[in-house]
Amino acid sequence: MIDTIGRKKRSVNGTIQLLVPGQVIQDKLKPFRRRGKAYPYVARANLPIMDIINLYNAEIRGLYNYYCLATDVSKKLATFKFYHYYSMIKTIARKEKSTVRKVIGKYGIDVPRKVGTGTIRVVGIRYNTKTGQNTMIYFNDSLKKVNKPLRECLDAFGQGFSGGQLMKRINANVCELCGAETDDLQIHHVRKLKDVVKKYRKHGKPVPSWVQTMSVIKRKTLVVCHDCHVKIHNGKL
Structure with missing residues (x-):
């Protein structure tokens, strides 16, 4: 039988087991695996390294x-984790026009x-904070089954596993500038939005529409189609 959130249950020696649906893993892998x-x-690829790792970790x-309550969570998620x-x-590697080997050599911790x-x-990154140097690596926690719901499990059940606000924006498949529906989206990122605004005002130039959009949504990132991304960098928006 299948319960209300799509996880399969089956009887083994008179007991009930909760399993991870195989199709869920296949569907979740589609953006990360081909052939x-x-x-x-x-x-x-246009995001800072820290943001890339953050998204994958989420x-x-x-x-x-x-x-985490599923009997086969370790086996099923090990497959997902590999890809x-x-x-x-x-x-x-694509961001830095490099290779897998070089990325592991450069960012391996x-x-x-x-x-x-x-x-x-x-693979991870070391970064400086006011309290010293910190390290962020790709998810390295155990994937073992837990016997009772943890706070994290309950939070995930309540919120789903969309991977954060940026992930939701990407999955919407809509350019945030022109409104075109496409699965070929790119991320335009700025370090400090206020610095970008000051640059245009300092030179007496009108603030571009893409900067205004960032200001309205209060984000340093824009999810845009390829054409809009090219126009941003060519100063045609």
Whole structure:
């Protein structure tokens, strides 16, 4: 039988098991896998490295938290994680016009293994804060089944696993400038929106529509189609 949120249940030796639907994993992998291989998420290649890792972490963490009670969560999500992780690496490689090997060499961080001794290299980034240097790596938590709902599981059940506000905007498949519906979306990113506005006003130039849109939605990113992205960089908007 199938319960109300699409997870299969079956009886084994008189007990009920909660399983991760295989089709869910296949559907979730579509943006990250093509022809049986990990594939870069092109729309994210223009984002800063930290934002790329953040998005991928939100997806894998949300998916695990949602299905952490399932008996086969470890096996099913291990498959998802493999392609998802290498999709992230290939996205970073595309951003830097590099290779998977070079990205792992440049951004690989040695962290203690969850089981046994020694370390494992995981792609991540070190960044400075007022309190010192911090490290952010791709999701490296255990994918084991939990026996009772954790707070994270309950939160994921209530909110779904969309991967955050930016992920929702990307999944809408709509250019935020011209309104065109397309699955070939790109991310235009600025460091500080107020600096961009000041630049135009300083030179007595009208603030472009794309800057005005960013100001209205209060975001440093815009999800746009290829044509609009080219126009932004060519100063034609």
